[in-house]
Amino acid sequence: MNLRMAVLLTNDDTSAFASHFPNDGQKVVEFLKPLRPEWSYEVVSVKDGVLPARSRDFDGYVITGSPASVNDDSLPWVRQLLDFIRAVHAARQPLVGLCFGHQAVARALGGLVGRNAAGWGLGTAPTQWHLDRPWMTPPQATTTLMAAHNEQVIRMPEGAVCLGGSEFCPIGSMQIGQHIWTTQFHPEMPLVFMQALLGYLTDKLDADTMARAHASLANAADVPLFGQWMVQFFDGCFERAQ
Numbered sequence: 301m302n303l304r305m306a307v308l309l310t311n312d313d314t315s316a317f318a319s320h321f322p323n324d325g326q327k328v329v330e331f332l333k334p335l336r337p338e339w340s341y342e343v344v345s346v347k348d349g350v351l352p353a354r355s356r357d358f359d360g361y362v363i364t365g366s367p368a369s370v371n372d373d374s375l376p377w378v379r380q381l382l383d384f385i386r387a388v389h390a391a392r393q394p395l396v397g398l399c400f401g402h403q404a405v406a407r408a409l410g411g412l413v414g415r416n417a418a419g420w421g422l423g424t425a426p427t428q429w430h431l432d433r434p435w436m437t438p439p440q441a442t443t444t445l446m447a448a449h450n451e452q453v454i455r456m457p458e459g460a461v462c463l464g465g466s467e468f469c470p471i472g473s474m475q476i477g478q479h480i481w482t483t484q485f486h487p488e489m490p491l492v493f494m495q496a497l498l499g500y501l502t503d504k505l506d507a508d509t510m511a512r513a514h515a516s517l518a519n520a521a522d523v524p525l526f527g528q529w530m531v532q533f534f535d536g537c538f539e540r541a542q
């Protein structure tokens with residue numbers, strides 16, 4: 301099937317550091333395209349106030365991460381994105397939210413997002429899966445992905461199910477209906493980017509946070525596995541829609 305996928309770009313970082321790497325929308329496309337080359341992909345610059353006119357304009361959606369806060373109502377594009385998420389949910393369109401996308405889904409649908417009292421999740425982080433789902437094949441009890449967040453979902457929306465998490469981030473992944481799946485973490489983020497990010501943040505965060513982040517990189521990220529799960533999640537949504 302030649303399905304149309306929209307990657308909703310929410311990363312509004314315009315720093316010189318960010319300009320040295322593909323934007324987060326491009327990262328997601330580069331991550332998924334080898335797995336489903338027959339799909340078409342379009343990066344939609346939500347951070348610039350651009351959104352599809354209708355949820356049905358695309359077959360499926362991925363929302364990227366962002367240094368912005370989903371609680372920042374001074375940003376018009378954040379409010380617009382929350383409205384669009386509600387429209388996607390009402391239409392039962394397939395959607396995967398990554399980091400900021402995970403949090404945006406939670407807030408849009410009635411959950412609560414806030415600062416983690418334990419500080420930054422940075423480097424790599426585990427998700428212990430409490431529940432398995434048909435798209436999680438081959439199964440794995442714990443996955444590791446890149447992390448870069450100081451806010452997280454504190455309370456899920458009504459009807460959401462927590463699929464997995466950790467002591468540091470209890471709501472690490474949510475499912476809503478059969479059409480929305482989210483993760484607090486970054487399957488699209490390569491190791492080289494995280495290494496560069498930690499270098500960039502060296503004088504911006506406290507020494508203990510940085511030391512933990514560097515040490516965590518000894519744990520390899522389960523990128524190929526999580527990519528397989530993501531496309532299988534979309535496959536299941538599309539098959540049910542037939």
